[in-house]
Amino acid sequence: MAQTVVVTSGKGGVGKTTTSAAFASGLAQRGHRTVVIDFDVGLRNLDLVMGCERRVVYDFINVIHGEARLQQALIRDKMLENLYILPTSQTRDKDALTTEGVARVMEELQSQFDYIICDSPAGIESGALRALYHADAAIVVTNPEVSSVRDSDRILGILAARSKRAEEGEEPIREHLLLTRYAPKRVQGGEMLSLDDVQELLRIPLLGVIPESEVILQASNQGIPAIHMQGSDVSLAYEDVVARFLGEERPLRFVQPEKSGFFKRLFGG
Amino acid sequence: MSASKTAKSTLRFSGGVFTLSILHLTVATADSLQRELAAQGSALQLLQGAAVVLDLAELDPARPLPFSDWLRILRDNGCFPIGVRNASPTQAADAAANALPHLRGNEAKAASPALSTQSAASSISLATVLTHPLRSGQRQYGRGGDLVCLAAVNAGAEVLADGHVHVYGPLRGRALAGVQGEEGARIFCQRLEAELVAIAGVYMTLDAEHPLWGKAAQVFLDGEHLHIIALDK
Numbered sequence: 001m002a003q004t005v006v007v008t009s010g011k012g013g014v015g016k017t018t019t020s021a022a023f024a025s026g027l028a029q030r031g032h033r034t035v036v037i038d039f040d041v042g043l044r045n046l047d048l049v050m051g052c053e054r055r056v057v058y059d060f061i062n063v064i065h066g067e068a069r070l071q072q073a074l075i076r077d078k079m080l081e082n083l084y085i086l087p088t089s090q091t092r093d094k095d096a097l098t099t100e101g102v103a104r105v106m107e108e109l110q111s112q113f114d115y116i117i118c119d120s121p122a123g124i125e126s127g128a129l130r131a132l133y134h135a136d137a138a139i140v141v142t143n144p145e146v147s148s149v150r151d152s153d154r155i156l157g158i159l160a161a162r163s164k165r166a167e168e169g170e171e172p173i174r175e176h177l178l179l180t181r182y183a184p185k186r187v188q189g190g191e192m193l194s195l196d197d198v199q200e201l202l203r204i205p206l207l208g209v210i211p212e213s214e215v216i217l218q219a220s221n222q223g224i225p226a227i228h229m230q231g232s233d234v235s236l237a238y239e240d241v242v243a244r245f246l247g248e249e250r251p252l253r254f255v256q257p258e259k260s261g262f263f264k265r266l267f268g269g
Numbered sequence: 270m271s272a273s274k275t276a277k278s279t280l281r282f283s284g285g286v287f288t289l290s291i292l293h294l295t296v297a298t299a300d301s302l303q304r305e306l307a308a309q310g311s312a313l314q315l316l317q318g319a320a321v322v323l324d325l326a327e328l329d330p331a332r333p334l335p336f337s338d339w340l341r342i343l344r345d346n347g348c349f350p351i352g353v354r355n356a357s358p359t360q361a362a363d364a365a366a367n368a369l370p371h372l373r374g375n376e377a378k379a380a381s382p383a384l385s386t387q388s389a390a391s392s393i394s395l396a397t398v399l400t401h402p403l404r405s406g407q408r409q410y411g412r413g414g415d416l417v418c419l420a421a422v423n424a425g426a427e428v429l430a431d432g433h434v435h436v437y438g439p440l441r442g443r444a445l446a447g448v449q450g451e452e453g454a455r456i457f458c459q460r461l462e463a464e465l466v467a468i469a470g471v472y473m474t475l476d477a478e479h480p481l482w483g484k485a486a487q488v489f490l491d492g493e494h495l496h497i498i499a500l501d502k
Contacts, residue, residue: 150405153423157404203402203421 002109004116006135006173008159010151012122014143015180018216019238020119021049021225023139026242028083029227032114035074038088039131040121041096047087051078051223061089064101070108079228084113094127106134124158133164137174137245139207143181144193149201152177156204176207178241183212184257195255208241210234211254289351290316292343293324299338306346317347322354322372323364330357336367394432402438403428410448424464433457445472447490456488457500471495 007020017040024036037060038046047053052075058068063086070086077083086105089096109116120131132138138159142152159173160166166173179198186192199206213234219226227238233254240250294302306313321343328334343350352372353364361371396415403409405425409416416430421438428434429445433455436444440458447454447469454468461481465474468490475482485500 150425153405153425157407157426160401160404161407201423 002111002113002116003136004106004118004134005137005139006118006120006132006159007139007141008120008128008132008155009122009141009148010124010128010155011143011148014141014148015210015216016122016141017045017049017119018220018226019139019141019178019180019210020046020117022227022234022238023242023245024083024115024117025077025080025225025227026238027115027117027245028077028080030242030246031082033082033112034115034117035084035086035109035113036117036119037086038119039097039127040119041088041092041094041127042090043121044088044090046119047075047085048223049220050085050225052085052087053223056087059087059089060105061092061096063105064096064098070105094121094125097127097130099130099133102130102133124154128155129158129162132159132173133162135159135163135173136165137176139176139178139245140202140204141178141180142198142202144179144183144187144195144198146193149193149198152202156202175204176245177202177204178207178210180210181212182209182255184255188257206252207244208237209252209255210237210241287320290319290321291324291354292321292348292350293327294339295327297328297332297334299335299342302339303342306342313346318349319347320349320351322352323350323369324354325357325360326355328360330360334360334363336364336369340367340369396432396435397430399428403442405442430454443467444488446488452490454490458487459485461486461497466495466497468495473497 007016007023009016020036024034028034036046038044041061047056055075058073060073062068063070063073074084074086077085106116118131118135121127140152140156142148156175159175163173165171177199179195182195183192187194195209211233213232215229215232215234216226219229226234229235237254240253243250323339325334340350350369352370353361354372356364356371364371394414396417397409397411398417398419399409400419402420403418403422403426405423408427408429411430411432411434413431415432416428416434418428418436418438422428422436422440422442422444424441426442428436428442429448431447431449431451434444434446434457436458439460439462441462441464443465444456444458444463445467446456450469452469456466456468460483461475462483463475465472466488467473468488471490471493473495481497481499486497487500488495488497
């Protein structure tokens, strides 16, 4: 039985797709059969970030509408043989995601995979609701700023009320906070909310902190999930996230400002 | 139901709460209504275009009522009757035949409007208890009594109660006590960081400048003024 994990946030541009790609890759690296689904119909991004946009022939929407079989739409990742991508359509809109259609595809994926990662669109409209409906766990991606925290709070309320688990009165979705684009120096300067502030406001368990880094931009432009950027802070932080999700204890990293060297301090840096 | 699967419905139902004018009828004839309305003079202007509910509480429940005449007279005067309340079963059936639904919900209050606050205070009802945090965009109403929130009420969330509101986590959203007009209702919270507090319709917005911000506090109404004092005083 596969576990379904939704990567969601409410707000756009906080790092949902980056996280979905890195997290799914991390699970696959550890040997878990993983599929990552793009629910952001009309704004196909996941296949770009995963570097497989030229291999998309059939997509999620084709499968929902019975125009293709699931096996035809699933794309095997170029780096990891355990990882598959189910891309979405660029030309349709969110109404193409029917409740029954999504349920049927999810059912079919259950038997083939250990983890199903759902990359949610921004907002709280039908696309986001479909993405979270089947979830067993949620990764709520939040930036350290007030509007992002507020939107995450909103989506947490929706997770608690509108998911399949909520509707059927089962145990609630496991909620995980992932703080992204965190810049300890700017926190110190009072420009950003601190980790403590965000946790105090949202009050859900912390899965990890991803530091603000230009590596993310390089990675997504090259179509490589950020977890593969060897030796970078971001890659290490995502590896920690995957480990914690699987129940390992890992100390928090990248939450303190870097010590600048003597000369840098002397001449300004 | 099979049709609903193939064709997507274009209808959408949702709920809403409206404030309506109520016309208390005391005499069961059409002529008297016409006369009374004419006697209102310019005050009738206020009802122009208004949706009104006809209250039948003061009429003999056994007596047949001239609904079609009333409808005509009211419409001629610019009002839109949309339903009746406090109707007997026969009256309700007659009203329904004239496309006026029987509206239920607050009949008790209608029967003795002068006593409404006392009766609300004396009726005992168990508090609504909320154990999970209330998040942005969510709303919880303690109908007919108190509301007790054991976890946080976050910014953008709203808690309402006919009685008191108690919040044992931080109160960051909006809290409204005594929403049916109970002026003795209070708000108690462990950490006052509310966007807005209100009692019986008297409200106040708050910000971090408030001396009790972040502290345990209670809010109560004294006359027309809201008072916020520390809880441990």
